[in-house]
Amino acid sequence: MRLNSSIYKSLFLVGPMGVGKTTVGKLLARELSLKFIDSDQEIEIRAGADISWIFDVEGEPGFRERETKVIDTLTQLPDVLVSTGGGCILSENNRAVLKSRGVVVFLDTSLDIQEVRTKKDQKRPLLRGVDRRAVLTEMKAFRDPLYHEVADIKVFVGESSSKRVVASIIDKLKVQNFIEDKE
Numbered sequence: 001m002r003l004n005s006s007i008y009k010s011l012f013l014v015g016p017m018g019v020g021k022t023t024v025g026k027l028l029a030r031e032l033s034l035k036f037i038d039s040d041q042e043i044e045i046r047a048g049a050d051i052s053w054i055f056d057v058e059g060e061p062g063f064r065e066r067e068t069k070v071i072d073t074l075t076q077l078p079d080v081l082v083s084t085g086g087g088c089i090l091s092e093n094n095r096a097v098l099k100s101r102g103v104v105v106f107l108d109t110s111l112d113i114q115e116v117r118t119k120k121d122q123k124r125p126l127l128r129g130v131d132r133r134a135v136l137t138e139m140k141a142f143r144d145p146l147y148h149e150v151a152d153i154k155v156f157v158g159e160s161s162s163k164r165v166v167a168s169i170i171d172k173l174k175v176q177n178f179i180e181d182k183e
């Protein structure tokens with residue numbers, strides 16, 4: 001399988017924390033012969049520090065600044081699948097580059113699933129020491145319209161396996177002519 005467009009061949013995954021962007025992204029990248037890159041991981045590599053440290057020292061604005069730079073760089077690479085951090089769509093600039101430089105896939109899920117999947121989470125500063133359900137609910141209300149605004153396709157991730165999610169993404173990409181079967 002290959003992406004149909006010869007210019008914008010990259011694919012960007014957006015969606016909330018705990019939806020499984022990294023797991024699904026790795027599988028999907030393999031299926032589509034794209035190079036998988038996780039934007040949070042790239043931020044950590046460039047900073048030489050983890051996300052929690054960046055939030056502690058520079059606050060969320062410092063993290064967002066780094067995120068915007070990394071998104072700008074990664075979205076210009078050819079043939080990549082970039083899995084983005086849940087809040088990257090907050091920036092108008094990020095939304096614009098994602099939308100104009102590739103195919104954007106919104107992985108959505110329920111608050112119940114997010115709550116379960118982020119339960120033992122120590123890595124996400126925005127969920128540390130807070131009422132997680134309340135924070136996730138508030139984020140969903142604010143961010144969902146932004147995910148929709150930027151997305152070419154949306155796939156709901158329920159209890160089904162990552163393999164099924166990948167198959168469903170590929171089906172939708174085909175229906176919308178973003179990919180075609182190999183001859």
Ligand code: S3P
Pocket residue numbers: 015016017018021040051084085086087088123124125126
């Ligand atoms: C964030 C999501 C995280 C990470 C950071 C902020 C957010 O990424 O970028 O902790 O604002 O939703 P994941 O969506 O991969 O957890």
